[in-house]
Amino acid sequence: MMENLSATDPIWENARDIFDRAAKAAVQSGRAPEEIRILAVTKTVPWERVGRAVEAGFSVLGENRVQEFLGKYPHYPLDKCSVHFIGTLQTNKVKYIIDKVDMIQSVDSIRLAREIDRQAKKHGRVMDVLLEVNIGAEESKSGFLPECLEEALPEISGFKNIHVRGLMAIPPKTPPEAQNDYYFLRMRQLFVDIQSKKIDNINMDFLSMGMSQDFESAILSGANMVRIGTSLFGGRK
Numbered sequence: 001m002m003e004n005l006s007a008t009d010p011i012w013e014n015a016r017d018i019f020d021r022a023a024k025a026a027v028q029s030g031r032a033p034e035e036i037r038i039l040a041v042t043k044t045v046p047w048e049r050v051g052r053a054v055e056a057g058f059s060v061l062g063e064n065r066v067q068e069f070l071g072k073y074p075h076y077p078l079d080k081c082s083v084h085f086i087g088t089l090q091t092n093k094v095k096y097i098i099d100k101v102d103m104i105q106s107v108d109s110i111r112l113a114r115e116i117d118r119q120a121k122k123h124g125r126v127m128d129v130l131l132e133v134n135i136g137a138e139e140s141k142s143g144f145l146p147e148c149l150e151e152a153l154p155e156i157s158g159f160k161n162i163h164v165r166g167l168m169a170i171p172p173k174t175p176p177e178a179q180n181d182y183y184f185l186r187m188r189q190l191f192v193d194i195q196s197k198k199i200d201n202i203n204m205d206f207l208s209m210g211m212s213q214d215f216e217s218a219i220l221s222g223a224n225m226v227r228i229g230t231s232l233f234g235g236r237k
């Protein structure tokens with residue numbers, strides 16, 4: 001039997017809570033609430049509920065998995081939202097998403113940047129990307145090591161069909177009692193350093209960091225893009 005899910009779905013309340021908390025952190029860090037972009041991270045969430053998040057005010061969706069995304073994409077209300085790819089992306093999958101997303105946040109190698117450039121050229125477009133930084137130098141995570149990022153920039157800046165718009169990171173999990181802004185502040189420093197170099201085709205417009213557990217701390221440390229899954233949609237199985 002079909003139940004009326006939208007009446008009971010906590011997405012509405014969760015959305016309001018997230019917007020309120022992000023706005024407070026923005027103001028506390030000297031910025032307007034509108035300066036912070038909040039992505040709805042949709043992994044494992046059925047497209048019907050993703051649509052409800054869009055109705056609740058989320059206009060950018062964060063996608064992790066190519067296969068799952070391709071299945072849900074035809075049902076997304078694309079006149080009211082755009083899509084950013086935020087998950088690990090194999091070079092041989094770039095071709096499936098190149099015409100469906102507005103930004104790829106998870107560029108973790110020169111090789112991937114080159115393939116995005118190549119596919120974007122085929123489609124006659126320039127793809128906005130963020131460079132993913134493995135700020136905690138964790139074995140289990142992808143991304144440029146901070147000390148390798150700067151040497152990669154000259155080559156990446158030469159790719160004419162991508163436009164670097166900033167940095168993205170998933171910092172190590174810190175215990176609740178720990179100072180959880182250490183890695184965020186290091187990211188902020190890297191962001192400012194690269195910005196000051198004024199490299200052609202490399203712009204530092206977006207600093208994407210902070211998830212359900214820590215997005216306020218990320219905003220206070222300078223993030224202007226946060227990515228929220230669990231706090232919006234509930235826990236994943």
Ligand SMILES: *Cc1c(COP(=O)(O)O)cnc(C)c1O
Nearest residue numbers: 041086211212227228229230231
């Ligand atoms: C899952 C995911 C998020 C959201 O994490 P939550 O803790 O559920 O808010 C953000 N960014 C990336 C890259 C993710 O994979």
